Amino acid sequence: MSVLPLVFTSGWASGVNAYAVVLLLGLFGATGLSDDVPEALQRPEILVTVGVLFLCEAVADKIPYVDSVWDSVHTVIRPAAGAWVGALLAGQSGSVSDLTAALLGGSTALASHTVKAGTRMAVNTSPEPFSNIAVSTVEDLGVAGVVTLALFHPWAAAVVAGALLFTGLTALCFLLSRVRRFLRRRARRREERRTAAAVERPPGGAPYADRD
Template sequence: MEALPLAVTTGWASGVNAYACVLILGLLGRFAGADDVPHSLTTAPVLIVAGVLFAVEFVADKIPYVDSAWDAISTVVRPAIGAVLAALMSGQASTLQQALIATTGGVVALLSHAVKSSLRLAINTSPEPVTNIAASSGEDVAVAGVMSLAAFHPEIALVIAGVLLILGLIGVYLAFRFIRRGYVRFKAWREKRSAPATGSSAV
């Protein structure tokens, strides 16, 4: 594996679903002969924790507004995981190179996360949940496919991840009006859920 292509690819995947990214890399390293996957990702504790967190995100990510709440919580987590994975992939690079590679992974993960969370706000303007389920399932498949490809053909995976990121950024630009409307609805949903707790505490 080459460090820089993987920094971009894992960054993109981490911004979409960080736990799936860790889980897939770990499984590929442990069972599929992807020898360049860092050993720390293939250990049982890492796989178990990543699997449990992926299961939680798998459900939360398919429920309208809950997905946006989860995205808000993940604003720090996803870029951090993207940076850590990129640093692990840098191998024997110098300290400066490792820092640059980790920064690349974190920045790409932040951009990818921004695209995902913004487009989800736009999708939440739809009155039915099928769109959320379809979008989330598509993201899961994309992350699994790109990371599986990255383990053995990092340059091809880099091109695909780059194209998906650019298309996502274009989508955010085109859907800005719906994103803003979705954000307003998400705020109203969050305030409605917090209202009973506030009222009971006042009593």
């Protein structure tokens, strides 16, 4: 097994949806479709737990602003999951040290998580909720496709994951400017409302409209 490309790909996917990665790998191993999946990922309690968490993420990830809160909570969880899966894959193959694989999986997961979280902040500046649903669905399908490809063609999957990560980081640089403009507009509107309220009801007095 080519473990390094598989670790890299699983790390990228963990940064997007760690529960989907563990669930998919575990199911592939438990059903005998792949012999490269560590037994720890195939345990029934692991599959049930990540299955429930995957369903929770599938809902939270499609609700505006809730998805950003969910991403904030998972800033540690996703890189940790990428490192854990990478170490398990390395232990399974025996060709790479657990520490090396954990560092590769965790750092890749952190990078892709940053792209995901930043992209969602930009998407949340849109007034309609359908873009969140579309982006979340594309992410889930992308994770499923790339992880499946990684088990059978690890180098090809690593190339795809690398291209997606590079594209995401590049796009994030442009999207962050949109987020900053959105935050400035919201702060300006909040300040305007406070100013208007102060004019209508000055401190210590009744509104100007109610005075004789």
